[in-house]
Amino acid sequence: MxxxxxxxxxxxxxxxxxxxxxxxxxxxxxxxxxxxxxxxxxxxxxxxxxTPDYIKEAAKRALDEGYTHYTPVPGYLDLRQAICDKLLRDNQLQYQPNQVVVSTGAKQALANVVLAVVNPGDEVLIFAPYWVSYAALVELAGGVAVPLMGRPENGYKTTAAELAAAIGPRTKAVMYSSPCNPTGAVFNRAELAAIADVLAANPSVLAIADEIYEYINFTGEHVSLAQFAEVKDQVITVNGFSKGYAMTGWRLGYLAAHPAIAAACDKLQSQFTSGTCSIAQRAGLAALQGGRATxxxxxxxxxxxxxxxxxxxxxxxxxxxxxxxxxxxxxxxxxxxxxxxxxxxxxxxxxxxxxxxxxxxxxxxxxxxxxxxxxxxxxxxxxxxxxxxxxxxxxxxxxxxxxx
Ligand SMILES: Cc1ncc(COP(=O)(O)O)c(C=O)c1O
Known part of the structure; x- marks a missing residue:
């Protein structure tokens, strides 16, 4: 007993x-x-x-080809290159592989970046309604999660003016998902341009843009906050394979960021979990190479x-x-x-x-x-x-x- x-x-x-x-x-x-x-x-x-068959087949091949060893902490180089190619193709974003860290799900990418940038007492503004884990991760880092509730009449989307009013001396970052879990709200280009203007006026505030639902967007346009060149270095783009490619169990996600932030996440990950599963990474590479048809x-x-x-x-x-x-x-x-x-x-x-x-x-x-x-x-x-x-x-x- x-x-x-x-x-x-x-x-x-x-x-x-x-x-x-x-x-x-x-x-x-x-x-x-x-x-x-x-x-x-x-x-x-x-x-x-x-998960689509062509991705499962790639995982089976990976086993037969001997992908059973430890992987580089930030992910295989060819996978990080494929992620850079995807970011260019879908999001018109130019990143190099040293700016990408592949993790055990987007959840770990979010945990990495929060632990990498938040000091005890730092405030993180979280657009609300928000995904369940954001506040818990910020609090785990000793930070203060400050929800910024979007008004229902604005589709629950926090506005640039509301963000500007909430930024204070202790604000370290802002965090949101678009498309949003739980509301399904999608920020359009004009809304994100206005948010980018606020960030440009506050260069010490980072933005964690969670784009895990990118491929499940019914508006016809997905906009990444990092597309606004003047704030690109302040933005950490988080994405992954769970939702778009139906790969929840594979645990594969990533972030793209300024090289210093990516290096910090790499360092953290090296002590926590090391590189994520070899087979999942080979499957993720195949998923990206197959495009977005499925x-x-x-x-x-x-x-x-x-x-x-x-x-x-x-x-x-x-x-x-x-x-x-x-x-x-x-x-x-x-x-x-x-x-x-x-x-x-x-x-x-x-x-x-x-x-x-x-x-x-x-x-x-x-x-x-x-x-x-x-x-x-x-x-x-x-x-x-x-x-x-x-x-x-x-x-x-x-x-x-x-x-x-
Ligand atoms: C908004 C949001 N971000 C991140 C995640 C985590 O995704 P992953 O399965 O890649 O860890 C989820 C999963 O539910 C989510 O809804």
Whole structure:
């Protein structure tokens, strides 16, 4: 039998850290499914597609060709060159391989850069609603996460004026995703140009631009903040293979940055994890060499599902759902449903209560908005088949109809 560890054995750092809410909800949903319940899990940020075959084949070849050894810390040189080629082709950005660090997912790229640039007490402005891990990473580095909530009437997008007003003497960086997880909002060229102007006026402020959903963009144009030449050296572009190429399990992401920042991330990574998995890197190289045709096919499916889910959600009283321009989530405001009671009499006071009620009653897993800095919202993934989505939103409608 193990004895309980008393709190002092654990660092303050880890005790203060929240478990990832999306991972926690997925765990609850798997536990219920293990009891034989037919759960529809819309909590995870994960493509339901398989990794394309040509990428899997490259991984099999990599094993046969003997790619089983330690890899260079920042990634194989040919992969970093292919990432530079991609950044030039898709984003008109010129980088050299020494400016690219390949990591164990975009998540590690984000962790590397935050730990590389944030000192204790530094503030990081995070456009909100934001992806769950941003604030936790900043706090892990001893920094202060300062959410900058975008107004719903502006599609939840923080404006350049709001950013300018929030920058203070302790601001070290600003951090955002576009397309955004959880809202699906996409910054257009004019909006990013205005943000670049603010950064140009504040040359000591860095920007961490998370572009992991780049290929799942329904507007027809993805704009990178680093394209604005006057701020390129202030911008760290983070991207990866998980979403566009449906490669979540392979754990492959990267960043491109000023050589000094890339070198700092390389140094950190050398002490933490070393170079990421050899086989995943060979697969990533094949993914890039294959272009974006398979990614575009998947994006078409996400766009169709977005339209389907918006129609289904519009038919459910109490959900106010902005139209996402990218990624694969909807993020409805559920304020109108809070303060109600479940049929068993339990109170639904928060979006977390509502998410748990939907799991219990509708057997649909979603994530409450608190984790994203918007406690009056719920996030549902749309990365599921039409049948599953239709069934899930039918069940949600019935369950919400039973609230007192
Ligand atoms: C906005 C955002 N950034 C980064 C990541 C991490 O991606 P990866 O699987 O490459 O670590 C995710 C995954 O959900 C995400 O939604």
């Amino acid at each position: 193990t004895t309980a560890l008393t709190a002092p054995l654990l660092s303050d750092r880890v005790q203060l850290m929240q478990e990832s809410a999306t991972i926690a909800m997925a765990k609850k949903s798997r536990e219920l499914a293990a009891q034989g319940v037919d759960v529809i899990n819309l909590s995870f940020g994960e493509p339901d597609f398989q 990614a575009d096919e998947m994006a078409d499916a996400y766009r169709r599902r977005r339209d389907l889910v918006l129609t289904l959600a519009a038919d459910i009283p109490g959900l106010v759902t902005p139209r996402p321009d990218g990624a694969f989530y909807i993020f409805p405001d559920v304020s109108a449903l809070l303060g109600r009671r479940a049929p068993d009499g339990s109170a639904i006071d928060t979006s977390a209560d509502l998410a748990l009620y939907l799991l219990r009653d509708a057997h649909v897993a979603c994530v409450s908005g608190d984790a994203f800095g918007a406690p009056y919202c719920l996030r549902f993934s749309t990365a599921a088949s039409d049948e599953k989505l239709t069934e899930a939103f039918g069940r949600i409608k019935a369950s919400l109809g039973r609230l007192g």
